[in-house]
Amino acid sequence: KYNLSTSLLGKEIVYFDSIGSTNDYAKEIAKDVKEGTIIIAEEQVKGRGRMGKYWHSIKGDGIWVSIILKPDIYPYEASFITQIAGASIVKGLKKLGVDSLIKWPNDIIINNKKVSGILTELGAEIDRINYVVVGIGMNVKTIDFPENVKSMATSIRKEGYNLERIDILKEILEEFERLYSNYIENKDKTECIEICKQNSAIIGKYVYVLKGDEKRKVKCIDITENGNLVIINDNNVKEELISGEVSIRGD
Numbered sequence: 001k002y003n004l005s006t007s008l009l010g011k012e013i014v015y016f017d018s019i020g021s022t023n024d025y026a027k028e029i030a031k032d033v034k035e036g037t038i039i040i041a042e043e044q045v046k047g048r049g050r051m052g053k054y055w056h057s058i059k060g061d062g063i064w065v066s067i068i069l070k071p072d073i074y075p076y077e078a079s080f081i082t083q084i085a086g087a088s089i090v091k092g093l094k095k096l097g098v099d100s101l102i103k104w105p106n107d108i109i110i111n112n113k114k115v116s117g118i119l120t121e122l123g124a125e126i127d128r129i130n131y132v133v134v135g136i137g138m139n140v141k142t143i144d145f146p147e148n149v150k151s152m153a154t155s156i157r158k159e160g161y162n163l164e165r166i167d168i169l170k171e172i173l174e175e176f177e178r179l180y181s182n183y184i185e186n187k188d189k190t191e192c193i194e195i196c197k198q199n200s201a202i203i204g205k206y207v208y209v210l211k212g213d214e215k216r217k218v219k220c221i222d223i224t225e226n227g228n229l230v231i232i233n234d235n236n237v238k239e240e241l242i243s244g245e246v247s248i249r250g251d
């Protein structure tokens with residue numbers, strides 16, 4: 001009923017009017033479903049963001065979706081999947097005429113405000129992956145945000161675009177499928193990394209890197225072929241940061 005043109009992603013779709021979190025549900029069923037199964041909900045009452053934060057997911061306001069993948073890669077390689085998601089979101093939006101940027105590793109921003117976030121979670125053993133759940137949240141129709149996020153959040157509609165959630169989701173899934181197959185089947189990461197670099201909100205800029213209680217001001221200079229962020233640290237030394245370990249602040 002969604003008329004998706006993808007052959008892997010969304011072949012099986014589990015749809016909820018209301019759910020706790022599509023990521024939680026995806027993790028529960030991951031073992032028993034095919035790769036590419038997606039969970040979509042109109043509303044999440046326990047939507048989760050990174051770092052244990054709450055993710056505001058009001059009914060009908062946005063895209064709240066989780067994609068279940070079963071890539072034959074090592075757990076340490078899985079952070080690349082987040083880069084694929086980011087690249088797919090930016091490229092998908094661009095196809096619909098919306099310019100956005102990636103705030104590495106997992107935020108998509110428009111006019112310096114967050115419009116979309118990615119929460120990648122793994123079911124893994126020490127040296128193998130059982131599944132990867134890629135959760136994507138995008139504020140599409142949202143007009144009012146809670147007070148605590150108001151100044152930092154935006155939606156597709158607030159930025160002046162009248163787009164339907166399904167049209168955006170289709171574009172994202174198409175891009176995702178292409179980049180993901182290229183990675184898995186051909187071990188080709190170049191297009192994804194090109195998109196991440198060309199649409200980076202932070203390359204060339206100074207940012208704060210938060211890791212535990214530590215806060216450092218660094219300059220971002222590049223993204224590696226594995227999706228790591230290259231920075232010049234406070235001692236003027238080059239360093240590579242792996243997504244999942246750090247959080248980035250503009251000021």
Ligand code: BTN
Nearest residue numbers: 021023047048049050117135137
């Ligand atoms: C972040 O920016 O912190 C990540 C936000 C991820 C939100 C999505 S919405 C669908 C999926 N289910 C969840 O509970 N979270 C992700």
